[in-house]
Amino acid sequence: MAVDKVDYTNFFRLLSNIKADPTIPEDELLIPLKAVLLDIGKERKDAWTSWVKSYVQELSASGISDEERKTAMNSVNPKYILRNYLCQSAIDAAEQGDFEEVRRLLKVMARPYDEQPEMEKYARLPPAWAYRPGVCMLSCSS
Secondary structure, three states: OOOOOOHHHHHHHOOOOOOOOOOHHHHHHHHOOOOOOOOHHHHHHHHHHHHHHHHHHHHHHOOOOOOHHHHHOOOEEEEEOHHHHHHHHHHHHHHHOOHOOOOOOOOOOOOOOOHHHHHHHOOOOOOOHHEEOOOOEEOOOO
């Protein structure tokens, strides 16, 4: 995961979408993870496919239904994460007197494990600018 710079929180949430079906065609195994497996080459894609195949075998052997596993996994892996860039956007708007984004963040983060279709934009991967120092990494020298 580190090699491919996979977003861990989103990865574990999406992992719950993988079915315990060993008959899934190999070229379809990574579809549930496509949102977090970005810009991976053939070698890494092959490695991920191999890993997912093994994972599917484990799921199949577990005897737990897909729905039961998905419910359990989604109860501990949030869909919505309060990330620095989201906070900064809300702060910037609030400094201009617009607190609507703060209200929206409070609303979505009150139920981070629940599906909230109207709040999908808060579940996306951070934009490229959000990885800059000062946004993704902060330090405190207090």
